[in-house]
Structures are given as structure tokens and as C-alpha cells.
Amino acid sequence: MELKELANQSILPIKPYVPGKSVKQALSEIALPEVYKMASNENPRGASPRAKAKYMELADQLHIYPEIYDRELLDAFALKLGCSRDNITLSNGGDGIIYNMGMAVLNPGDETIIPEITFAVYETITRIMHAVPVFSPMKDFAIDLDDIYSRITDKTKIIFICNPNNPTGQCLPKDKLIAFLKKVPEHIFVFLDEAYIDFTESDFNIGSVELLKGGMNNLFILRTFSKVYGLAGVRIGFGIGSPELISLISRVKPPFDLSIVAENIAAEALADDEFYSRTVTETASEKEYYYAELDKLGLSYFRSQTNYILINVKMDAKKAAQALMEQGIIVRPAASYGFPTCIRITIGQHRENELFFKALRKLVV
């Protein structure tokens, strides 16, 4: 008997998640003193100094289980977001939020609608739950809301929308997305992944929390501390939804999925406005540097509402990523997303960005 026969049969089509290469891996393959990881959209500045200081205080609490329902922390979130603590659920990263939501609402045979090119984990949880992913083709590489709407059936349970989308970094037009959300029947959840919303220009930010507060109870919003807050290694994500949905999620959520470290430093990170603003401002200005340099090189790219850019390097993406790594820059080849000649790169700090362009010029000029 093959072990596969014993598996949850629904997970067999899932391709294991391929993360960006780590610095450790890269250093084991090449002999360079310094390597910059620009593959996973982390914050190159590190974490907020306030969060770091809090982290140093936690050494003598590591043997204690975290609190499951930390009112003070939830209140800090609620105050920042302008909602109630009953609207918020926390987990170990946005990934945990996606899993918990799926576990809470998907029954076998339910359908989820997922844009063809987007973040992979929506499909994973759909399959784990024996639900059926229905893929919506892109239109000029963008999420096609009309197509998604046309795929709604009486089995549809969740529509996943990543805005800005990964890997293109593009946002949907604000008025179109709001009109779509208003149109979706209220018994279908819209899972709005806003992992990168902090980097998004106001013209593209739909004010999702306000829509939820205005009575759009089928809306569920994902946010994360992995990007702008610089805490990808700690694993903290949060979901914002109606109290009824949050209560359903609390039934399936692993009791201690937020570590004592995550729970204690999240509030500090959330309160560090200086670090947050600096990250947003510097990322925006470095993005302009990218656009200018890419224009000079005659390479096309997607204008991004995030902290990364998808660039068409006009050569095999995997070969380009390998050649860049050999020069100390780790990027993500976007072939698995359906872009065989594109790489996705995290906007670094100026020095890293300069080094990237120095390396890129050697490849493409």
C-alpha cells in the first residue's frame, strides 16, 4: 500500500509552498561575505525598536503559555482600527488567519472562488477542507471581478481577493471593488487579503474596516505584522470581521497559536508610529528609484502598491534569480506564478537597491 492512499485525498493536488531562499541557504551555495534577501517582502529595516526592546524583556516568561484572549492587546488593535475587540481575531501570521477562517466556514463540496494568479494558501485551505477551488482567469494580469461574479453558484462559500495582489502588486480600482463587495450576496464571505495595504496609496485604499462597520458582515479582512511592522519571524497576523464570524473562528483556532513573544510585542509594534511611517515613506521613495532605473534599462514592470515589484527581466526567471544570487541578491523567480521571465523583488534600503541594479545591469545590458 502506498502511504498516499492514507492521506486526506483532497490535499494531493497541492504543491508544497516554495519559500524564498534564505540567507543561510544562499551562503552555503556561494562564497560572498554578504547576501541580501529580497525575496519574501520582509522589512529590510528590521523590526520596530519598541518591539525589539519589549522582546528583550521576555526571556523570563518563555516557560509560560500565552493568554488565549488578551483583552488589552485586542483593545489596542480595536483602538487603532476604530472597531470593537469582538471584531478581531489573532493568529500566527496571516497564514494562520487564512487557515482558521477556512476551518470555521468550509464544508465538503463548498466552492471557493480564487483568482488564477494570487497567493497560494487560499487553495491550500480550500483543499484541506474538501471544498472545491474555482479559479477565475486574470484579465491583463489583474483580478477580473466580473468573471469572479459570473462564477458564483449556490455552492460558493468564500471569494478570495488579494488587494494589492501578490505577485503583481496591483490594486483593483477602488470604486469597482466597492461596487463588487456591495453586489456579492450576503451569505457568501469575501476574504479580503490586505497584507500589503499599509504601502498602498490612499486612492486605492477602499477603507475596508469602515465598510465592515457599515454593516458588510460577510467581509473578512486579513492584515499582518510580517511586512510593514517587520515581524515576519515572530508570526503575527490578524483578521477583522463580524463578531459572529470571529466567534465561529474562535471555535477552531488552535488555543495557543499566538506565542507569548508575538502577543507581547505586537502592541509595541502597533504603537510605534515613527517606525511605521519611516518604512512607508522610504519604501515609496525607493520604489520611484526602481521605476527610474528600470525605465533607463528598458525593462517593463508592474507599478506596485506594495513593498515589492514584479519585473520582466526578459530571460528565464530561474536563471536570472540564480545569477543575481551569485552576486549576493536573493530574489523570487515568478515562474511558478505564471510569469516565466519575471522576478519579484522586495524594495530594500537604498544601498541594497543600488547593489541589485549593479547586479541586474550585468545580466541584462
Ligand SMILES: Cc1ncc(COP(=O)(O)O)c(C=O)c1O
Ligand atoms: C498576500 C499575502 N497574504 C498573506 C501572507 C501571509 O503572511 P504572514 O503569514 O507572514 O502574515 C503573505 C505573505 O507573504 C502574502 O503575500
